[in-house]
Amino acid sequence: VSVVAENTARNAAFIGLDWGTSSLRAYLMDASGVVLAEERRPWGIMQLPPAPQDTADTQAHAGFERAFDDICGTWLQHQPDLPVLACGMVGSAQGWKEAVYLDAPASLDQLALKLTRVEHSGGKHLHIVPGLIQRGALPDVMRGEETQVLGVMATTPDAATLLIGLPGTHSKWVLAGQGGIAQFTTYMTGEVFSALRQNTILGRTMQTQADVAPDDAAFMRGLNVALSGDSEAGLLSQIFSTRTLGLTGALSGAAQPDYLSGLLIGNEVTSLVKRYAGSAPEIVLCGEADLCRRYALALHTAGFAASRLAPQATARGLWQIACAAGLVPEI
Amino acid sequence: VSVVAENTARNAAFIGLDWGTSSLRAYLMDASGVVLAEERRPWGIMQLPPAPQDTADTQAHAGFERAFDDICGTWLQHQPDLPVLACGMVGSAQGWKEAVYLDAPASLDQLALKLTRVEHSGGKHLHIVPGLIQRGALPDVMRGEETQVLGVMATTPDAATLLIGLPGTHSKWVLAGQGGIAQFTTYMTGEVFSALRQNTILGRTMQTQADVAPDDAAFMRGLNVALSGDSEAGLLSQIFSTRTLGLTGALSGAAQPDYLSGLLIGNEVTSLVKRYAGSAPEIVLCGEADLCRRYALALHTAGFAASRLAPQATARGLWQIACAAGLVPEI
Numbered sequence: 001v002s003v004v005a006e007n008t009a010r011n012a013a014f015i016g017l018d019w020g021t022s023s024l025r026a027y028l029m030d031a032s033g034v035v036l037a038e039e040r041r042p043w044g045i046m047q048l049p050p051a052p053q054d055t056a057d058t059q060a061h062a063g064f065e066r067a068f069d070d071i072c073g074t075w076l077q078h079q080p081d082l083p084v085l086a087c088g089m090v091g092s093a094q095g096w097k098e099a100v101y102l103d104a105p106a107s108l109d110q111l112a113l114k115l116t117r118v119e120h121s122g123g124k125h126l127h128i129v130p131g132l133i134q135r136g137a138l139p140d141v142m143r144g145e146e147t148q149v150l151g152v153m154a155t156t157p158d159a160a161t162l163l164i165g166l167p168g169t170h171s172k173w174v175l176a177g178q179g180g181i182a183q184f185t186t187y188m189t190g191e192v193f194s195a196l197r198q199n200t201i202l203g204r205t206m207q208t209q210a211d212v213a214p215d216d217a218a219f220m221r222g223l224n225v226a227l228s229g230d231s232e233a234g235l236l237s238q239i240f241s242t243r244t245l246g247l248t249g250a251l252s253g254a255a256q257p258d259y260l261s262g263l264l265i266g267n268e269v270t271s272l273v274k275r276y277a278g279s280a281p282e283i284v285l286c287g288e289a290d291l292c293r294r295y296a297l298a299l300h301t302a303g304f305a306a307s308r309l310a311p312q313a314t315a316r317g318l319w320q321i322a323c324a325a326g327l328v329p330e331i
Numbered sequence: 332v333s334v335v336a337e338n339t340a341r342n343a344a345f346i347g348l349d350w351g352t353s354s355l356r357a358y359l360m361d362a363s364g365v366v367l368a369e370e371r372r373p374w375g376i377m378q379l380p381p382a383p384q385d386t387a388d389t390q391a392h393a394g395f396e397r398a399f400d401d402i403c404g405t406w407l408q409h410q411p412d413l414p415v416l417a418c419g420m421v422g423s424a425q426g427w428k429e430a431v432y433l434d435a436p437a438s439l440d441q442l443a444l445k446l447t448r449v450e451h452s453g454g455k456h457l458h459i460v461p462g463l464i465q466r467g468a469l470p471d472v473m474r475g476e477e478t479q480v481l482g483v484m485a486t487t488p489d490a491a492t493l494l495i496g497l498p499g500t501h502s503k504w505v506l507a508g509q510g511g512i513a514q515f516t517t518y519m520t521g522e523v524f525s526a527l528r529q530n531t532i533l534g535r536t537m538q539t540q541a542d543v544a545p546d547d548a549a550f551m552r553g554l555n556v557a558l559s560g561d562s563e564a565g566l567l568s569q570i571f572s573t574r575t576l577g578l579t580g581a582l583s584g585a586a587q588p589d590y591l592s593g594l595l596i597g598n599e600v601t602s603l604v605k606r607y608a609g610s611a612p613e614i615v616l617c618g619e620a621d622l623c624r625r626y627a628l629a630l631h632t633a634g635f636a637a638s639r640l641a642p643q644a645t646a647r648g649l650w651q652i653a654c655a656a657g658l659v660p661e662i
Contacts, residue, residue: 187567234566
């Protein structure tokens with residue numbers, strides 16, 4: 001073990017895990033929440049590390065334990081008592097252990113009170129952040145995003161109410177203030193885009209070029225179709241234009257993915273216009289950089305005031321919850 | 332060859348082919364357009380019969396010729412000069428030979444004037460019906476449905492204008508009168524349903540039971556969500572409720588496919604409401620029986636007057652076009 005690693009571990013006070021469907025990240029933090037080290041693995045809950053050759057797992061949690069040991073076992077060797085807090089799909093029914101859904105609206109303190117403890121067969125343990133459920137005729141749920149939102153709020157002035165956009169496979173729009181998370185809505189925009197592109201006729205004429213800059217003109221063209229009030233035919237019809245504009249030579253195969261992306265994000269933003277036009281709180285975007293850039297473009301085009309970009313905030317959110325739960329000593 | 336088959340062939344005057352992406356149907360008709368025999372094969376343009384063992388096709392049309400010979404070769408043995416007319420994706424760029432797109436609006440006579448002739452290497456030939464294109468900011472196209480619509484119009488009183496719904500993988504809504512096809516719109520409803528069910532997280536909690544009656548209550552529930560004005564979050568958000576209603580125990584896995592179907596068909600019908608509410612011409616549905624029943628339910632719930640069901644009309648449409656093109660002698 002190098003001197004650097006030993007010093008790093010010696011100052012550590014907390015490990016946070018961002019554990020989703022397709023990836024796992026670990027943050028080693030000191031007693032004031034500063035990130036000392038960060039690790040990343042492909043061990044999402046749907047692709048855990050396999051059992052050693054010629055053996056088979058007898059217990060469902062074995063794969064989760066291997067992933068856990070692989071990403072933060074070294075850190076824990078130095079300080080076996082470091083508290084560990086995880087958020088995301090690791091707390092789902094398909095995860096390591098099912099964590100409760102807390103009813104929204106919910107505050108930081110309410111979330112911190114309802115952590116789910118998981119025992120590791122090696123004698124260690126960790127905690128999992130609850131998910132949020134919003135009940136009603138059409139319920140909505142989140143797991144992981146609540147932590148990201150609390151991270152964003154930790155760097156926001158006291159009085160502010162924010163509309164936080166988290167674009168991605170399932171993009172979430174969350175209304176939050178210092179009281180916590182008030183309301184949220186999920187849009188399956190990213191996953192629908194992938195399914196249309198990979199599994200419908202629309203993909204057949206698309207050309208995908210690796211390492212080519214996004215085609216903003218094509219994106220804006222799709223966006224404007226979605227935002228224009230006269231496209232009364234709706235999304236199920238609009239998307240067919242990706243193909244017909246190709247057939248008529250008006251949209252190249254290379255431009256079709258960005259055009260379809262504009263159509264879909266435009267439909268999502270149209271719904272925000274219906275809900276918030278003229279009365280939107282400050283908008284903050286948090287997610288993958290180029291996707292946030294597209295959403296910012298879409299929001300601006302739809303008439304919203306400039307949106308602010310927040311850096312990835314899950315590590316900060318895990319720290320906030322750990323403090324509120326008393327997992328780490330207050331300085 | 333049986334006596335029946337010989338007699339059938341002797342009275343024959345025309346062969347019509349309904350040749351789509353996933354299936355091929357052939358109709359043998361007499362000199363007054365009565366169907367004498369019907370054959371069906373799985374030889375859609377994407378799944379043509381393979382080359383004989385240990386051989387490889389050197390020409391792209393070989394598979395089309397094998398499919399053609401397999402489905403109507405026997406009929407042509409008896410009467411090699413029978414005229415043959417095909418419609419559908421066989422005339423697309425991926426088909427046997429690309430047939431022109433005619434600009435909509437288009438009449439029966441205009442379609443009949445623009446048939447594309449295809450030579451068969453065995454010395455026979457056939458004709459392909461043109462597709463239709465509707466130009467504009469968002470172009471739309473059809474191949475095969477124009478023939479179906481002309482078939483429906485052939486049994487409709489002279490003065491009538493109809494709104495003809497053709498539900499399916501890509502459902503089409505066509506405004507037609509005796510002057511021909513005036514206007515049409517495509518909705519990718521069926522294909523989006525399949526992609527969401529097979530290729531997104533929504534499919535994971537769905538249970539599919541073979542030979543179980545459709546769950547109309549679940550369908551109506553999804554339909555009412557889509558039709559209710561207050562679902563301002565839009566389709567990309569609404570579909571997520573298929574999963575969340577399952578998570579909260581409010582919608583069984585077996586009911587989820589029908590609920591999602593109701594959501595999607597409801598979105599399609601919502602767009603018809605925006606376009607035609609209060610001023611819709613008579614509505615006729617033409618397609619697979621249970622799907623038409625669902626659309627009839629959806630149209631009724633959305634406030635449209637009762638819709639009429641038309642039997643499958645492609646054979647009738649092929650006959651109409653063959654007569655107008657002079658392929659068959661007038662009686």
